[in-house]
Amino acid sequence: MAREKIDVDQLLAKRVAYNKEAYTKMQKAKKESENIFNQYFFLDKGREHGADSVFYDPYFVSSNCFENIRTISRIQYGGIHCRTLRAVAAKAWIINCCITHISRKIKPFLKPVTSRNERGFIIHKRFEPQLNKKEDKEAVKIRDFICATGNYVYPNRDDFVKYCVKLLRDELTLDQVATEIQYNKQGKPVAFFAVDAATIERVIPEKENETVFKYLQIVDGMPSAGYTQDNMIFDFENPRTDIYHSMYGYSLVEQAVDLITSEINTFIYNAGNFTENKLPKGMLLLNSDANSDVIDEMEDYITEIMSGGPLNQWRIPIIPSGDKDAKLEWKAINTNREMEFQAWLDYLSSGVMALFGCSADELGIQSQKSQAMFENGGQDRMAAAKSSLLGDLLVFFESYINKIVAKINPEYVLEFVGYEKDNPNTVADLDEKEVRTWKSVNEKRAEKGLDPIDLTKIKNPADLPMNVQLVQLFQSQQAQDDMGGDMDGMGGFGDEEGGEGNGEEMEEQLPSEMDEMLPEEMNKSINKSMLII
Numbered sequence: 001m002a003r004e005k006i007d008v009d010q011l012l013a014k015r016v017a018y019n020k021e022a023y024t025k026m027q028k029a030k031k032e033s034e035n036i037f038n039q040y041f042f043l044d045k046g047r048e049h050g051a052d053s054v055f056y057d058p059y060f061v062s063s064n065c066f067e068n069i070r071t072i073s074r075i076q077y078g079g080i081h082c083r084t085l086r087a088v089a090a091k092a093w094i095i096n097c098c099i100t101h102i103s104r105k106i107k108p109f110l111k112p113v114t115s116r117n118e119r120g121f122i123i124h125k126r127f128e129p130q131l132n133k134k135e136d137k138e139a140v141k142i143r144d145f146i147c148a149t150g151n152y153v154y155p156n157r158d159d160f161v162k163y164c165v166k167l168l169r170d171e172l173t174l175d176q177v178a179t180e181i182q183y184n185k186q187g188k189p190v191a192f193f194a195v196d197a198a199t200i201e202r203v204i205p206e207k208e209n210e211t212v213f214k215y216l217q218i219v220d221g222m223p224s225a226g227y228t229q230d231n232m233i234f235d236f237e238n239p240r241t242d243i244y245h246s247m248y249g250y251s252l253v254e255q256a257v258d259l260i261t262s263e264i265n266t267f268i269y270n271a272g273n274f275t276e277n278k279l280p281k282g283m284l285l286l287n288s289d290a291n292s293d294v295i296d297e298m299e300d301y302i303t304e305i306m307s308g309g310p311l312n313q314w315r316i317p318i319i320p321s322g323d324k325d326a327k328l329e330w331k332a333i334n335t336n337r338e339m340e341f342q343a344w345l346d347y348l349s350s351g352v353m354a355l356f357g358c359s360a361d362e363l364g365i366q367s368q369k370s371q372a373m374f375e376n377g378g379q380d381r382m383a384a385a386k387s388s389l390l391g392d393l394l395v396f397f398e399s400y401i402n403k404i405v406a407k408i409n410p411e412y413v414l415e416f417v418g419y420e421k422d423n424p425n426t427v428a429d430l431d432e433k434e435v436r437t438w439k440s441v442n443e444k445r446a447e448k449g450l451d452p453i454d455l456t457k458i459k460n461p462a463d464l465p466m467n468v469q470l471v472q473l474f475q476s477q478q479a480q481d482d483m484g485g486d487m488d489g490m491g492g493f494g495d496e497e498g499g500e501g502n503g504e505e506m507e508e509q510l511p512s513e514m515d516e517m518l519p520e521e522m523n524k525s526i527n528k529s530m531l532i533i
Contacts, residue, residue: 071201077244082198098356119418150191166194175249
């Protein structure tokens, strides 16, 4: 077989052309970016948004066979799988208490309201400082769409309350939520659905640019669906810059996994006293010799008769001594450690509740912690916990749901209201202080969506709020109006013939005019002035 002839000149020409192309690319990169090192010498792996930094590990991502798309897995580098997080949350009673309590706190805010003082949500134009009292048809349309999670009737679709409760459990357990947006043929959104966030994985940006898929749904290790940026909204509350756990949140259950594991073990240990056995802690002493067979038989007998359910604690083992000189003696070695375990359990529970933003008083859990004699019963701590918990969660959900609203009309937003003013007494005190210091009454009424007060048009004092200063202003206004009318009736007593009288004529006419006026108009004006004082 003849050896193939190599054309050295052709290879050199190709090399020169390649060098020219590489030089051209380097010059182009130099013009487009100041950082030539990253643009020219490194690949674009792990980068996003056109930045030079790496935001995820490009060499350790899970891959699948769906159009050769590669995704970033949550469990890379030892991350906890979502199924494990859900199993831990289902096993730990303290987490179920926290999630149930938070769900009850959130539900009152999942209904539409018309005032900022009520607990719920409102739809208004973006950056609108005050509520418009006139009905906004577009806002009503968006509100109905959100409440029904769509604009067409389908009995099996969740309403807004059920939709948010599903997302809430995923957010507190996994710290990731997912929603699919459904569009019609015209490209307009017609419905949205809560999706199992544990099955959603992020596609690496390189493959996203090639296939337009940004997320994949992975079920049992196999891709089931692909989503673009338009029909999938995926988000989390606790982001991290860690490139080995990027693009996913940091779950509260994952943060408390050590505390929860210890709490589960403590619970199982104490529950085992009612399910496993009733063998007391101690030693059985024999004052005579016994071979191993006899000892094994005695051990098996005692274990069998006292193991099982709680009722076995009342069964009495009877062991014949055999030899007349043989004796059996029980030496207890257990100590009372209930207080020690109670303190340990309180410590674990407090740590878990702190991560979830709850307190034992809110959950109705009785602990052995001592309180000061004159303490206010933790009311201040409970109020602070409620405000912090509701504020953090509702801000996250508000931002998330506004991504859905933006698909309908980007000029409108959803806003949760009333969570920072949960106590009506607090609302009244805050409004009173603001009006007394730096806000006018009409400014405060505008915040409430009410019409301003015009004292010149008020006829009935019952139409005013029962505010002392405002009522006094109203009385003063009425008195001034009445006195103005009286003075108009008194005018012209010096120019009966149309001319201006001099000072002497005024002095001569004044006493007689005053005498005629005192019994009627003057007496009336004095009485009204006394009312003002």
